[in-house]
Amino acid sequence: MKTSLKFLILCSALLVISCGDSDKESEHENTADISVSTEMIAELTAPPNVPRGVGKRKAKKLIVTMEILEKEGTMTDGTTYNYWTFGGSVPGSFIRTRVGDEVEFTLSNHPDNKLPHNIDLHAVTGPGGGATSSFVAPGHEKKFNFKTLNPGLYVYHCATAPVGMHIANGMYGLILVEPEGGLPRVDKEYYIMQGDFYTKGENGDPGLQAFDMQKAVDEDADYVVFNGRVGSLTGDNAITANVGETVRLYVGNGGPNLVSSFHVIGEIFDKVHVEGGSTINENVQTTLIPAGGAAIVEFRVDVPGTFILVDHSIFRAFNKGALGMLKVQGEENKAIYSGVVQEGIYHPEGGGIQEMPNAEVEVSAPLKSKTLAEKIASGKLVYAKTCFACHQANGEGIPNAFPPLAASDYLNADVNRAIEIVVKGKTGAITVNGVTYNSIMTRQAISDDEVADVLTYVYNSWGNNKANVTISQVGQVKNGH
Ligand code: HEC
Numbered sequence: 001m002k003t004s005l006k007f008l009i010l011c012s013a014l015l016v017i018s019c020g021d022s023d024k025e026s027e028h029e030n031t032a033d034i035s036v037s038t039e040m041i042a043e044l045t046a047p048p049n050v051p052r053g054v055g056k057r058k059a060k061k062l063i064v065t066m067e068i069l070e071k072e073g074t075m076t077d078g079t080t081y082n083y084w085t086f087g088g089s090v091p092g093s094f095i096r097t098r099v100g101d102e103v104e105f106t107l108s109n110h111p112d113n114k115l116p117h118n119i120d121l122h123a124v125t126g127p128g129g130g131a132t133s134s135f136v137a138p139g140h141e142k143k144f145n146f147k148t149l150n151p152g153l154y155v156y157h158c159a160t161a162p163v164g165m166h167i168a169n170g171m172y173g174l175i176l177v178e179p180e181g182g183l184p185r186v187d188k189e190y191y192i193m194q195g196d197f198y199t200k201g202e203n204g205d206p207g208l209q210a211f212d213m214q215k216a217v218d219e220d221a222d223y224v225v226f227n228g229r230v231g232s233l234t235g236d237n238a239i240t241a242n243v244g245e246t247v248r249l250y251v252g253n254g255g256p257n258l259v260s261s262f263h264v265i266g267e268i269f270d271k272v273h274v275e276g277g278s279t280i281n282e283n284v285q286t287t288l289i290p291a292g293g294a295a296i297v298e299f300r301v302d303v304p305g306t307f308i309l310v311d312h313s314i315f316r317a318f319n320k321g322a323l324g325m326l327k328v329q330g331e332e333n334k335a336i337y338s339g340v341v342q343e344g345i346y347h348p349e350g351g352g353i354q355e356m357p358n359a360e361v362e363v364s365a366p367l368k369s370k371t372l373a374e375k376i377a378s379g380k381l382v383y384a385k386t387c388f389a390c391h392q393a394n395g396e397g398i399p400n401a402f403p404p405l406a407a408s409d410y411l412n413a414d415v416n417r418a419i420e421i422v423v424k425g426k427t428g429a430i431t432v433n434g435v436t437y438n439s440i441m442t443r444q445a446i447s448d449d450e451v452a453d454v455l456t457y458v459y460n461s462w463g464n465n466k467a468n469v470t471i472s473q474v475g476q477v478k479n480g481h
């Protein structure tokens, strides 16, 4: 109350001095002096969407109403979790303001919730970032006001004890404070926030998983994900852009424990607002996003393809869920990327599979047809070089990451489908021997001859159906279908 009164006095004093010459806002030395005349209701969005930019609008009284909901949601296929949310999503609703706005914040705690909560917004200058004024029991609401003094991208989170537990359950989000005049226009904007989760069961264990306090204290995360769950940004949920467009990502990290080495495979960040502040770094490969911190990342997409978003602490990406996709459509540009090998080629699992295809192998058509035994022998070598790292030595795969090729019902059901997976890659949910996998296999950079041999080897090993895959079959799948 006292502070808003002070602002009121400041503001009216300002009006007298500036005589309504409001175009000169930028001359204010202190953003606390920016006056607001009208009010508006804030547009709030769930991830990966962000509200419309502030553009040239004047500072206003901005009405933000946020409801806390405790609700069960999907962590990964077959696994659910009791999330605590700001606005029904993890991360919580995106709030977009500009410098000088007077935010009137109403925090309501749904009557069906079990616990009291509050909110600490890092964009707030004041005790607890609002936490002390917003502590609210189920079935109640609290209102408080603050003025946005510093431009930047800020984290907000619940700060009710045990704080770590409230954050670990999903109580975090981002609030953007744009500078006067708004951030420069871009074509696409998205909201992404990383978080680490701690469950009683191991990664992938089915059913409703409870929070595990000891694992949280030990910082032993079962899931590290973007936007609250595995697969929130993959397959049909991928974010999109067209060739030639500029993309801006508002990337936050809720933690509670881990810092994020945020990277987009196959892209270079033209600009990074380091730590969400005013310093702009250029030409960045990976940007570090602290727990309770954020960064604004911008880049132009020049070539089509699927670009993979990861925490480059790479086991988190491929084994714990911190993996998303940006799908870019449009014309190829061979000068920038030849496309000879494959889009977004990335084999994190070892040097042996990172080689480009041997040019000699590619051009030389087999002179005489090989016997089945010869094909199996050469297929075994291809397997050891190309497939082994993911599908493992005896085709047993890795639980929750790479499906088995040994005695795989999925493999044995359809030879053409298996060829297609190897030559074109595969994303999206598939069920192998009753277990669902929802991951990415990149297109394999091997010749038709090698595809035929490696699949013949796989089909003739580990209890599979002994199919003999021919080069012409591979050619048909490649060109036909
Ligand atoms: C970088 C890791 C990786 C490499 C290398 C890789 N795969 Fe895969 N593979 C996967 C993933 C992940 C899936 C599941 C894709 C999905 O969930 O949609 C998969 C699925 C498959 C499937 C269908 C599912 C099944 O288990 O039957 C086949 C067949 C397959 N791969 C064959 C191969 C062959 C043959 C090679 C080598 C030429 C290979 N893969 C190389 C990761 C890989």
Ligand SMILES: [Cu+2]
Pocket (backbone or CB within 6 Å): 084, 116, 117, 118, 158, 159, 160, 166, 171
């Ligand atoms: Cu809380």
